[in-house]
Amino acid sequence: MLSSVAERVYWLGRYLERAENQARLLNVYSALLFDLPRGTNIGWSTLIDITGSNEEINKRSLNLDERSITRFLMTDSSNPMSIFSNLRMARENARTSREVIPSEAWEHINYLYLHAKDNIAGNVSRSRRNELLNQIIANCQLITGLLSGSMSHDTTYAFIHLGRKLERADMTTRIVDVGSISLFPGFGHSSKERALLEPYENVVWMSVLRSLSGYQAYRQRIHNRVSGEEVVRFLLQDEHFPRSVSFCLADLNFFLQKLPMNENVQRAVARVQRVCKVVDIKELLQRGLLDFIDELQISIADIHEELTATWFMPEVVESQSQSQAAS
Amino acid sequence: MNIDWKSYHPGAFYDELISSPGHPRKIARVLAKYLSSLTHEDLKLRKVSVDLAIKSMGITFTVYSEAGNIDREWPFDIIPRIIAAKEWAVVSKGLEQRLRALNCFIHDVYNEGKILQDKVVPRELIANSANFRKECVGMSPLHGVWAHICGTDLIRDNDGKFYVLEDNLRVPSGVSYMLENRTVTKRVFPELCENYDIQPIDEYPGQLFDTLASISPRPLDYPEVVVLTPGIYNSAYFEHSFLAQQMGAELVQGSDLVVEDEHVFMKTIEGLSPVDVIYRRIDDLFLDPTVFNPESTLGVPGLMKAWLKGNVGLANAPGAGVADDKVIYTYVPAMIKYYLGEDAILPNVPSFLCVDPAQCRHVLSNLDKLVVKPANESGGYGMLMGPQSSRKEREEFARRIKANPRNYMAQPLISLSTSPVLSDRSIEPRHIDLRPFILQSSKTYVTAGGLTRVAMVKGSYVVNSSQGGGSKDTWIVSEGGK
Numbered sequence: 001m002l003s004s005v006a007e008r009v010y011w012l013g014r015y016l017e018r019a020e021n022q023a024r025l026l027n028v029y030s031a032l033l034f035d036l037p038r039g040t041n042i043g044w045s046t047l048i049d050i051t052g053s054n055e056e057i058n059k060r061s062l063n064l065d066e067r068s069i070t071r072f073l074m075t076d077s078s079n080p081m082s083i084f085s086n087l088r089m090a091r092e093n094a095r096t097s098r099e100v101i102p103s104e105a106w107e108h109i110n111y112l113y114l115h116a117k118d119n120i121a122g123n124v125s126r127s128r129r130n131e132l133l134n135q136i137i138a139n140c141q142l143i144t145g146l147l148s149g150s151m152s153h154d155t156t157y158a159f160i161h162l163g164r165k166l167e168r169a170d171m172t173t174r175i176v177d178v179g180s181i182s183l184f185p186g187f188g189h190s191s192k193e194r195a196l197l198e199p200y201e202n203v204v205w206m207s208v209l210r211s212l213s214g215y216q217a218y219r220q221r222i223h224n225r226v227s228g229e230e231v232v233r234f235l236l237q238d239e240h241f242p243r244s245v246s247f248c249l250a251d252l253n254f255f256l257q258k259l260p261m262n263e264n265v266q267r268a269v270a271r272v273q274r275v276c277k278v279v280d281i282k283e284l285l286q287r288g289l290l291d292f293i294d295e296l297q298i299s300i301a302d303i304h305e306e307l308t309a310t311w312f313m314p315e316v317v318e319s320q321s322q323s324q325a326a327s
Numbered sequence: 328m329n330i331d332w333k334s335y336h337p338g339a340f341y342d343e344l345i346s347s348p349g350h351p352r353k354i355a356r357v358l359a360k361y362l363s364s365l366t367h368e369d370l371k372l373r374k375v376s377v378d379l380a381i382k383s384m385g386i387t388f389t390v391y392s393e394a395g396n397i398d399r400e401w402p403f404d405i406i407p408r409i410i411a412a413k414e415w416a417v418v419s420k421g422l423e424q425r426l427r428a429l430n431c432f433i434h435d436v437y438n439e440g441k442i443l444q445d446k447v448v449p450r451e452l453i454a455n456s457a458n459f460r461k462e463c464v465g466m467s468p469l470h471g472v473w474a475h476i477c478g479t480d481l482i483r484d485n486d487g488k489f490y491v492l493e494d495n496l497r498v499p500s501g502v503s504y505m506l507e508n509r510t511v512t513k514r515v516f517p518e519l520c521e522n523y524d525i526q527p528i529d530e531y532p533g534q535l536f537d538t539l540a541s542i543s544p545r546p547l548d549y550p551e552v553v554v555l556t557p558g559i560y561n562s563a564y565f566e567h568s569f570l571a572q573q574m575g576a577e578l579v580q581g582s583d584l585v586v587e588d589e590h591v592f593m594k595t596i597e598g599l600s601p602v603d604v605i606y607r608r609i610d611d612l613f614l615d616p617t618v619f620n621p622e623s624t625l626g627v628p629g630l631m632k633a634w635l636k637g638n639v640g641l642a643n644a645p646g647a648g649v650a651d652d653k654v655i656y657t658y659v660p661a662m663i664k665y666y667l668g669e670d671a672i673l674p675n676v677p678s679f680l681c682v683d684p685a686q687c688r689h690v691l692s693n694l695d696k697l698v699v700k701p702a703n704e705s706g707g708y709g710m711l712m713g714p715q716s717s718r719k720e721r722e723e724f725a726r727r728i729k730a731n732p733r734n735y736m737a738q739p740l741i742s743l744s745t746s747p748v749l750s751d752r753s754i755e756p757r758h759i760d761l762r763p764f765i766l767q768s769s770k771t772y773v774t775a776g777g778l779t780r781v782a783m784v785k786g787s788y789v790v791n792s793s794q795g796g797g798s799k800d801t802w803i804v805s806e807g808g809k
Contacts, residue, residue, distance in 0.1 A: 003594045004583050095385065096559055099572035103384075110385045155596065260597045311596040 001155045007312040008097045009156055013163025015090035016109075020140035021171040022083045023133040025050065026073060028211035030130065035203045037196055044069040050174050053081045070129065075120045083136065084120060087113045102150045105143060112139045158255040165255070166303060169248035172212060173296050176235050179208045179228060180289035205231045212243040232289070233281045245296070249273050252303070261310055268306040272299045330363045330370070330754055337756045341487050341744040343408050354411045354806055357522045362406070370405065370749050377405050377515045386507045387565050388792055401504055402797035404748045405516060408759065408779045412526065412805045418481070418489055418763075419773040421672030424663060426477050426765045429494060429650045431666035433473040436649055437463050447665050448658045452682070455733045456655070457703045458497075458648035460611060462618055466635060468644050469542045472767050475642040476535070478502070481761045482676070483744035490676045490741065492760065494659070496643060496651035498608050502531060502764045503566035505778040508800040526775035526803040531764070532573035534772045541768040542640035543603040550603035552576045553593060555584070557609045557625045567608050576606070586629030591639045604640035611645050653736050654680055654702045676741055681732040690737040691728065694721045697737040699728070712788070714740055743788055746799065748781060758782045760790050761801065776801035
């Protein structure tokens with residue numbers, strides 16, 4: 001398999017997953033804000049923190065209200081993190097690797113992009129927004145199904161999935177962050193505010209689970225009422241839930257088996273697995289999740305670096321010497 | 328109101344489906360009857376579904392414009408063009424014959440040069456040819472074939488006969504649209520196909536793969552064939568990717584390939600992997616920056632050497648374009664006689680060569696009646712359409728011709744045949760041409776039909792997609808129907 005093609009389908013996987021996750025996040029966040037009392041500091045701008053788009057939004061002079069933030073995250077084609085941008089990039093990567101993906105999958109990715117282009121331009125009303133986000137999620141799922149059912153589970157498939165699982169693990173850590181940002185000390189809530197939020201802890205964690213389609217799975221597995229500690233444990237360490245960080249990492253390992261020269265990447269995955277496994281969730285919640293999530297995200301980014309170096313840049317030695325000669 | 332063929336007027340032109348108002352040709356009767364059972368609105372609805380299918384299938388081509396490169400959906404007319412199988416059998420033979428002769432010619436030019444010694448083709452034409460590659464002299468590609476893939480443009484004059492307009496031997500494009508047009512028709516208009524025995528066309532990718540595989544330097548069951556594209560900004564990128572997908576070949580760019588020890592490799596996730604055959608869709612001059620254009624980033628340094636050593640197959644071979652020249656074109660009937668000892672089955676359009684002083688005088692004094700073409704342009708660029716030209720344009724061309732007579736030839740304005748096209752208000756005749764594709768390696772193959780290109784603007788002769796042309800599905804059918 002060509003390195004350049006491997007890289008493109010890997011990004012295809014990442015962009016698709018990211019679009020789907022952003023859609024989930026927006027959906028759940030809308031619902032959550034609806035439930036929370038007025039007077040809390042949690043607002044639409046928190047979404048900007050979660051999606052890591054502070055830098056992008058600072059370039060624009062926007063009111064940080066519902067309308068402009070949802071627009072920024074859904075439809076703004078100049079925001080590389082917007083759902084629309086992700087779909088466009090997914091489509092572009094699919095278009096340039098059409099020769100290796102099944103044509104019905106390409107047609108559907110193309111459709112998803114065209115559909116988004118026609119429907120999420122301009123302002124979207126609240127009720128329509130929910131519908132559109134659900135359509136995007138459903139269509140992403142459909143593409144996953146198409147690929148799984150009509151494509152050889154070969155190296156190309158493995159690279160698409162490396163992209164997806166890595167992106168998914170990363171997004172799960174971000175979504176766990178929502179809970180911590182909302183509820184835990186160290187994020188500038190006044191004591192008054194904390195008192196106001198406390199009765200809503202349950203609601204927040206339920207939303208976190210819902211955003212990952214994990215509420216039912218959680219209830220089936222953990223019979224206690226929803227608590228922060230259990231939810232964080234579930235989302236980081238559960239072995240059976242497909243969006244938990246541990247599950248994604250195990251999946252990464254599975255797909256890595258299909259690829260040559262996978263030792264370094266496997267090592268990078270093992271490092272994240274260790275971090276995830278040994279952490280004491282209870283203690284973690286007391287001192288605040290923030291640093292831990294940061295650490296986790298950095299080591300997930302390391303996996304990306306490692307696989308880029310291994311498979312996408314086979315001429316790395318040569319190009320380094322060239323750039324040295326040029327400088 | 329239903330479609331009424333009595334109000335369809337092809338005028339003085341040969342129409343492919345309707346011989347005179349109200350009278351469909353025999354081969355088209357079933358189709359014409361079916362269409363007249365529909366209303367114009369019905370057809371427009373079909374057209375909407377076709378456009379949707381094309382959009383969702385992502386059949387596009389890229390247009391160069393000042394606003395950057397735009398990916399456009401492929402313009403398609405839903406009414407197919409029909410050609411009788413009996414007639415096609417003859418055309419098909421003529422096309423094979425032509426390509427065999429052209430390949431003999433290219434091989435001769437780069438080796439013994441017999442045809443030049445015998446003065447059948449003037450030597451100075453080769454010496455002055457912009458597409459002659461001195462680097463290829465003495466080369467002997469497998470099977471003696473240089474142009475493995477050829478797209479020949481045919482037109483039908485008022486007399487109803489097919490004429491050859493030009494042979495595209497460099498990187499002819501359009502075959503993917505031919506294939507996709509059929510897919511779209513089957514998808515959206517299946518009942519149209521029901522009453523005819525239409526010769527299938529979808530074996531082309533398999534035939535192309537076999538042709539390419541047969542020039543592999545390594546005798547393997549499954550040689551590594553790659554399609555070399557200039558990248559996503561090329562107007563034919565869709566086609567490159569389509570053909571790679573259909574053949575199960577890798578689609579590569581120059582940066583994916585590397586030459587080591589005069590062998591070509593591609594960069595894969597497992598390291599370097601050998602490449603046997605390259606179907607290159609980039610021009611000669613961009614193939615190898617160490618030999619040709621040093622600025623080229625599209626090509627692969629060292630590729631020419633690898634090819635000259637016989638370590639990799641290149642289709643079409645570098646230098647094949649020497650026969651893809653509108654002046655050399657006029658000698659093709661002579662080549663057929665010279666190499667094959669046969670008469671040309673398909674006639675050329677009569678032509679005047681500006682390099683010949685007497686013919687040049689004729690051209691210069693009849694600029695308002697002729698079509699003047701530069702020898703080496705493609706895509707319909709750089710031409711003078713005499714009857715529609717302004718005095719200023721004619722003066723400009725007269726100046727260009729006098730400055731470089733070798734580079735120009737002229738032809739009388741041939742009437743392109745017409746075919747019914749769905750327009751906003753009704754069904755109207757539009758001019759069309761036909762580009763069949765011919766393959767040659769150890770054997771030859773001709774597509775059943777080809778790509779019919781349509782000048783979508785009323786009265787226009789310009790069928791090039793880069794200049795607003797569209798296309799039609801083309802059926803080769805046995806008479807009598809089902």
